[in-house]
Amino acid sequence: MLIVMHHNASPAEIQAVQKAIEALGLQAQPIPGSERTAIGVLGNQGYVDDASIRDLPGVREVIHVSKPYKLVSRDFHPDSTVVDIGEVRLGDGSVPVIIAGPCSVESEAQILSAARLVKAAGARILRGGAFKPRTGPHSFQGLGVEGLKYLRLAGDETGLPVITEVMRIEQLEDVCRYADVLQIGARNMQNFDLLKEVGRLDRPVLLKRGMSATIEEFLAAAEYIVSEGNGRVVLCERGIRTFERATRNTLDLSVIPLIREMSHLPIIVDPSHATGKRNLVPIMGKAALVAGAHGLMMEVHPEPDKALCDGAQSLSGEGFAHLMEEIRGLFMYLGYTEK
Ligand code: PEP
Ligand code: MN
Numbered sequence: 575m576l577i578v579m580h581h582n583a584s585p586a587e588i589q590a591v592q593k594a595i596e597a598l599g600l601q602a603q604p605i606p607g608s609e610r611t612a613i614g615v616l617g618n619q620g621y622v623d624d625a626s627i628r629d630l631p632g633v634r635e636v637i638h639v640s641k642p643y644k645l646v647s648r649d650f651h652p653d654s655t656v657v658d659i660g661e662v663r664l665g666d667g668s669v670p671v672i673i674a675g676p677c678s679v680e681s682e683a684q685i686l687s688a689a690r691l692v693k694a695a696g697a698r699i700l701r702g703g704a705f706k707p708r709t710g711p712h713s714f715q716g717l718g719v720e721g722l723k724y725l726r727l728a729g730d731e732t733g734l735p736v737i738t739e740v741m742r743i744e745q746l747e748d749v750c751r752y753a754d755v756l757q758i759g760a761r762n763m764q765n766f767d768l769l770k771e772v773g774r775l776d777r778p779v780l781l782k783r784g785m786s787a788t789i790e791e792f793l794a795a796a797e798y799i800v801s802e803g804n805g806r807v808v809l810c811e812r813g814i815r816t817f818e819r820a821t822r823n824t825l826d827l828s829v830i831p832l833i834r835e836m837s838h839l840p841i842i843v844d845p846s847h848a849t850g851k852r853n854l855v856p857i858m859g860k861a862a863l864v865a866g867a868h869g870l871m872m873e874v875h876p877e878p879d880k881a882l883c884d885g886a887q888s889l890s891g892e893g894f895a896h897l898m899e900e901i902r903g904l905f906m907y908l909g910y911t912e913k
Pocket of ligand 1: 703
């Protein structure tokens with residue numbers, strides 16, 4: 575429930591509403607805005623009878639929120655969230671952030687070489703999977719903790735923060751030891767126990783959209799993390815499963831402007847998993863930036879044809895450097911100035 579106060583409501587009137595909410599055994603969260611103050615109601619699991627609130631002085635409107643998310647919605651939090659990752663700022667008002675690196679960490683030499691080339695081309699965060707969610711059990715499953723160590727080494731050498739996927743709660747301790755950003759993959763978007771656990775940490779989280787998740791389910795998953803106290807959540811559109819098999823998934827570009835309207839959290843796009851095709855990655859990545867994405871995450875491999883995972887959608891160092899040139903031009907066109 576959201577209580578919208580008249581623009582000239584006095585502090586005493588706002589306080590009285592807060593008290594009335596608390597008297598119902600619920601929490602009140604004032605949301606000051608430039609035009610009016612609203613008060614969010616938290617803690618209810620069903621419909622709240624607003625009889626003791628709606629006629630209080632200063633109350634303009636009582637809105638019953640039936641969505642499964644509140645804290646991540648713009649209604650409850652009108653100002654856009656910017657997530658700081660070391661020196662990197664991800665969100666409104668900052669230049670979109672390019673995250674790049676191989677699908678998986680394969681060896682120390684491979685991730686070092688990938689890190690150097692993505693850094694030289696202008697990437698600001700290094701990606702690399704150590705725990706891999708593979709469709710089949712016979713495929714390369716990742717190097718585990720050894721991979722995390724190589725990733726950290728490559729991040730430290732190049733000065734890039736690193737992001738990697740965590741699949742299970744038991745992996746969190748190791749992943750937190752080596753990574754700057756925790757990635758929750760598409761397959762785990764609704765692993766609610768994992769979401770709650772990362773919600774209790776003080777570490778940025780990249781939450782990927784489940785391949786069959788609606789926008790509402792996607793935001794409700796983010797709500798699990800934020801409700802536990804961790805507000806540093808970045809959303810990631812990575813394509814959804816449709817009837818179309820010519821691409822690996824179908825990139826849903828319309829979620830970018832939609833989510834920017836519905837939520838204050840930043841949203842980035844992964845055109846690699848969305849398309850599954852190296853030649854489609856640059857154009858769809860640029861399209862995502864035009865649509866308002868706060869960043870891109872792309873797979874880049876020093877030798878894509880030898881990649882142990884997702885080579886077909888991985889850009890080569892050259893391909894990535896060329897794309898980054900184009901992206902810099904696009905940033906100028908879109909009016910981004912600072913780095
Ligand atoms: C990944 O980014 O490494 C990955 C496995 O992607 P997704 O969870 O979107 O399939
Ligand atoms: Mn991959």
